[in-house]
Amino acid sequence: MSLALAHDGSAEPSPGADAATLKRILANWNAQEDRVKTFHFVTRVRLTLLKGTIDNLREPERKGQVFYCDKDVVYEHVDETWVDGDNRCRNESGEFLNPPPANTARPGRVALRTTFDGKDFTWLIIGPLCRGPRHSTSGFVRGVVEKMNVADRRLDGPFRFAFRASHPATPWRADNCRVITENGIIDGVRYTEIERSVSGGRRRGPNYCRAWVDPRRDDVVVYWEERDDPLDAWTWHGSIDYRKDPKYGWIPSHWKSSCPGPQARTEDCTVIRYAINQKLSPELFAPKLPPGTPVRDRTSGQQYVVEKDGSKRMITREEVKRLWQPFPAPK
Numbered sequence: 001m002s003l004a005l006a007h008d009g010s011a012e013p014s015p016g017a018d019a020a021t022l023k024r025i026l027a028n029w030n031a032q033e034d035r036v037k038t039f040h041f042v043t044r045v046r047l048t049l050l051k052g053t054i055d056n057l058r059e060p061e062r063k064g065q066v067f068y069c070d071k072d073v074v075y076e077h078v079d080e081t082w083v084d085g086d087n088r089c090r091n092e093s094g095e096f097l098n099p100p101p102a103n104t105a106r107p108g109r110v111a112l113r114t115t116f117d118g119k120d121f122t123w124l125i126i127g128p129l130c131r132g133p134r135h136s137t138s139g140f141v142r143g144v145v146e147k148m149n150v151a152d153r154r155l156d157g158p159f160r161f162a163f164r165a166s167h168p169a170t171p172w173r174a175d176n177c178r179v180i181t182e183n184g185i186i187d188g189v190r191y192t193e194i195e196r197s198v199s200g201g202r203r204r205g206p207n208y209c210r211a212w213v214d215p216r217r218d219d220v221v222v223y224w225e226e227r228d229d230p231l232d233a234w235t236w237h238g239s240i241d242y243r244k245d246p247k248y249g250w251i252p253s254h255w256k257s258s259c260p261g262p263q264a265r266t267e268d269c270t271v272i273r274y275a276i277n278q279k280l281s282p283e284l285f286a287p288k289l290p291p292g293t294p295v296r297d298r299t300s301g302q303q304y305v306v307e308k309d310g311s312k313r314m315i316t317r318e319e320v321k322r323l324w325q326p327f328p329a330p331k
Contacts, residue, residue, distance in 0.1 A: 039159070059136045
């Protein structure tokens with residue numbers, strides 16, 4: 001994805017006008033964040049890995065094995081996300097299907113689940129992650145747990161822009177962002193271009209982000225580019241489409257994103273259904289792993305297996321490596 005940017009030649013506003021524009025944008029974003037306490041989205045994700053890049057969804061059969069795409073490789077899966085406030089989130093990804101099915105509703109099983117309850121992060125993968133003729137049918141179960149701060153957990157771009165612009169992980173504030181121009185032209189339409197950088201300088205510091213917002217629709221973000229690390233040469237680009245909800249305003253309905261580099265890829269996501277401000281049980285975000293899961297605890301450095309009663313049976317690093325290996329999947 002590339003942005004066809006232009007400038008219409010109009011005189012730039014004064015610094016005072018820039019400050020007023022930025023104040024309005026942040027106020028609109030914060031108002032939407034105040035309206036949307038919880039949200040639940042189900043999306044259909046179409047992932048394309050570009051020819052010549054690494055296919056990191058294929059499970060290696062031996063140590064160090066790397067698969068390269070001999071053509072554009074397309075996967076499709078269903079992704080489900082729940083968020084409650086700033087400090088609780090859950091995500092479930094269905095198995096990646098290659099080739100994509102004619103119709104994707106809720107295909108197969110959940111292959112990857114993450115939860116965060118404000119303190120503990122859990123990551124559970126139940127392999128195989130992918131289903132298709134080029135993929136192994138061997139299964140595996142792997143778990144990771146880690147103590148984590150709210151500021152360490154990021155949401156996907158569209159959810160951050162639409163509902164959590166002030167989230168501690170990537171906050172937009174008057175002291176870390178600025179208006180670049182109110183005359184940014186993309187595909188013949190005028191938008192306001194703003195940027196955020198932790199160090200305050202263009203393309204410097206972690207979490208650099210540039211966004212184009214639409215003042216005609218309460219300053220929603222319609223395009224963005226983002227780079228997580230100042231030394232990272234690869235920049236994500238994205239665009240977001242919206243629908244107007246009669247109660248909650250502009251809600252993301254479809255988005256695209258892309259990244260160049262050795263793992264160049266594009267993602268095309270369509271919202272299947274969503275719910276705003278439904279009551280979400282704390283149990284939904286609880287850091288639970290099923291019995292039999294071999295786990296690595298990144299905080300303590302321990303390895304263990306979850307027992308039927310929920311207790312932990314400590315094991316060695318070598319044993320957890322062995323248990324993480326693929327095994328014949330049940331028929």
